[in-house]
Amino acid sequence: MREIFQWLFGLGLGCNAALFVPQVIAVWRKKTDEGISLITFGGFSVLQAVGIVHGAYERDWSLILGMAASLLTCGAVTALTVFYRWKRLSA
Numbered sequence: 839m840r841e842i843f844q845w846l847f848g849l850g851l852g853c854n855a856a857l858f859v860p861q862v863i864a865v866w867r868k869k870t871d872e873g874i875s876l877i878t879f880g881g882f883s884v885l886q887a888v889g890i891v892h893g894a895y896e897r898d899w900s901l902i903l904g905m906a907a908s909l910l911t912c913g914a915v916t917a918l919t920v921f922y923r924w925k926r927l928s929a
Contacts, residue, residue, distance in 0.1 A: 851904020
């Protein structure tokens, strides 16, 4: 039973990472940070980084890989938001 929930947990983390992809695509296509909360996505990115460190301490590869995938996708939203906000404010 434990293995089943470990597998489901890893699958859930993969789905969590996938949920950020539509936002990445939307920001990329619109080329604007309008409507994106930098505090929210920045906060998610920090929490995911903490999750990676926690996973490393616990030697939990599903947590490490899942949080890394989420950090990659959420971090892309965060980075694009910072880029387009900086571009907009410096113009």
